[in-house]
Amino acid sequence: MSFLEYRVKQAPTGLRKVLYLNWPLVVLVTAVAAVGFLMLYSIAGGSLEPWALRQMQVFGLGMGLMFGIALVPIWFWRSMAGVAYLIAFLLLLVVEFFGTVGMGAQRWIDLGFIRLQPSEMMKFTLVMMLAAYYDWLDPKRVSRPLYVLIPVLLTVAPTVLVLLQPNLGTSLMLLLAGGAVMFAAGVSLWYFGAVIGVAVGAVVGVFTLRGTPWQFLHDYQYKRIDTFLDPTADPLGAGYNIIQAQIALGSGGWGGKGYMQGTQSRLNFLPEKHTDFIFTTLAEEFGFVGAFSLLVLYALIIGFCLVAALRNRDRFSALLILGVAANFFFYIAVNLSMVMGMAPVVGVPLPLLSYGGSAMLVLLVGFGLVQSAHVHRPR
């Protein structure tokens, strides 16, 4: 009995699949997205324009995509992993050379109706690719140098392209997501120890080379690190964002200032309040209670994913779910660390809350894959 046949027999078919979806996950994702709509409505000063309505439309579209993807058997997606990865990689190359320049970075292809960000696509295609790779690879060979090198290249190649755009946040996310899948797949901990050692060395190198013609990062990226180390040094310039964000957060206090009462956001002291810094408005208006509740919702989403991964005996499915969950987690962790002054401002949105079509769609596509893996798991 082939593996394939085994699964076909056991998996639900037709519309019955809907009953087998991971419904708690759907509800949690919708709940978090709804919080996002509320915040965007508040930030616009009590108006659906310009953000809330569009975000809701994108979310509707994304949910459709998610259900569509969920109903397609996971083995189809596994077979598509290589193609998807290749397409995303080629598109990354295209934007590297022909992409539209926005905000000082080459990031998207304008298709007219939507601005396609290949770096966003890369987020789930990389996870798919690596999951498929480890599904194919004999687990005994996982830690062999040659077989470690292949996924490292698969991860690093797009990471470098994204970094060159330059988009520090997304490249970091790709690196972390790739690392998480490799970690889950059982690559020896020695490799991770070595990488961390090299990373520390690289950080030292980056700072040593600063100011020389060979400096590794853009000046504005160096500046972000400086600001992180001491935001008060330049309170009206580079440190303004982070100081104002913390003021917003802190002044929310225990219970918050009330919905649409956040002075920091309403009076425009907050930067990027509808995108990367959306959490600050939430924390200001709903206080610690609201902010912590959101954190709990996020933790629940990740928790349900982890449980789904643990319960899934298909190696591809489990790795895919883990990869998506890890990616989701890293976004949350980096964004919240950033707005709470624990990490440099690297420009990472808060998943499901921050305004942004591409990110939302990609996220829901990722959850679609998770659902597909869940629905079609071996029983």
Place this chain on the structure above:
Amino acid sequence: MRRNPREAEESNRQLNRRTLMLGGAMGAMVAVLGVRMRYLQVEQADEFKLLAEENRISIRLIPPDRGLIRDRSGKLIANNEQNYRVVITREAAGDAELVLRRLVRVIPMTPEEVERAIEEVKSLSAFVPVTVAERLSWTDFSKVALNAPALPGVTPEVGLSRKYPLDTDFAHVVGYVGPVSEKDLEGLQSPDPLLRIPKFQIGKIGVEKWMEDTLRGHAGTKRIEVNSAGRVMRELERQEGDAGADIRLTIDAGVQNFAQARLGTESAAVVVMDVSNGDIICCASAPSFDPNLFVRGISHTDYKVLMENDHRPLANKTVSGAYPPGSTFKMVTALAALEAGVITPETRVRCPGYIEYGGRRFHCWKRGGHGSVGLVRSLSESCDVYYYDIAQKVGIDKIAEMGRRLGLGQRFDMPMSAITEGIMPDKQWKLEKHKQDWRIGDTINASIGQGYVLTSPLQLAVMTARIASGRAVAPRLVRMVRDQELPVPEAPPLEIPPEFLAAVRGGMNEVVNGDHGTGKSSRVVDPTMIFAGKSGTSQVRNISKAEREAGVISNDDLPWNRRDHALFVGFAPFDAPRYAVAVVVEHGGGGGAVAGPIARDVILRAMSDGLPSLEAYPSSQRGRIESMLKELPLRDPETGIVPTKTET
């Protein structure tokens, strides 16, 4: 990809192990985030709440209304007038330049004003209102309001600005306000925050300056919410300040206006003082200027005209001008000699027309001499030799001491600018000032108010008031502050024996009312208002021997600025003195002929309700006086308008 089940089981276990490790790490990170959240939002909440408030709240000052200045009976001298102005906000205007060009067609604006406004609008934040035009007429103002649809971003506003309805009459006394300058802020330890308000107006000279603290009041505050760009979102709280205190001067606006008109185009000053309490009833300096010009910001050409005028309209001659008092000083010398006992009122001195001292001749104004002269005649006919003689006997130090007791050589504390001390010289003074010993010749010169002696019209008025009242009255300018009468301390007696004062006053009576008096043309015939005084004609140059030998040159033949100053001091009524007056007409000629009539007219005006009655004048002068009074450009008491002369 078929694997044996044992291996699959093994790899699956490892996957689960790693999943749990990942999950553990994630859980730990979520915990860290939660703790950080708690730290920021619970432990540090108060500090951040404060910072958020600081961000959001801005405190603005509400300028208080400046106190009004009124005359002794309540007539407005300095007022806060509705100032119709037009402001423009770039943000609301869209194309501010286009809107301004349209605005020019509605209200009168010079091209420079338009350019300046465009520049200012462009240089400031989009939401900051810029004042484009001020002090518009009601018509222009309503035109702007009517054309509002075509003028986006343009708002007509009403504010308060200082207005001096009696313009030239009180320019020197009250002064004017103007925007705070760097110089005003210099030397202030902790300046009132109001002074930091752009274009805030404070007193620059005169009462406006010296009573600034009383008039300014205290700022109110409003707490407003601002956004990150500083734009005002709403007002949260308002605390009204205290308006400045209104003050009432001792000056009578009617008398002041009469005096100003009576002085006309002369370069002259007149002070009228109440001899009982020192109230300054009138303090006029001519020519004058319109203080309203300065409030608006005087144009360069207007300022140049004022600066280049040789009659010095900007100077307040009543308190800043220091003149040799001439013969008006003779009462001081006489009182010093009487008190020292070197003469009695009956002592007679022979006047041959000059005395010789140290090989030098000191002439009497009357070349032929006065013959035998007593105290009364020495005053009424103003014999110089008499004083040359008695001054040598009494000595300069006693004369100077008497001068100071009568108010000369000292600065009176009044809320006016540039009050001069004058000079009341003595031996010590000359030694310190000129490093020279005092000479008898100096005493001779000083005895008739020449030489080193310098006095201001105010000091002369005080001197006369003290002689008339026998008390050391001091001048005062402010009668009431915030409807509270200021107390007048009773003036201490002069401690001069009354019979001496009576003798001198008798002499002053003869000056005006005697048959040969130098001031007989200033006589008052109304028995309730008998006028007494003393004329003075002070030289501003030394008459050379050659000139003297060539014969006395008539004043009229000299250039204006070398002619004698004409002075007159007086008081009335003679038997129960009420007012003292001092007049100085710069380069006016003879004191008796020029200054005396002015002094009489002004003091009569002070004693009358309205224009002085013709009955008070000698019948022979009435025709001339009547036409003179009719010609005076007096302010209409109701409308405050000064009639412009029409050719008939």
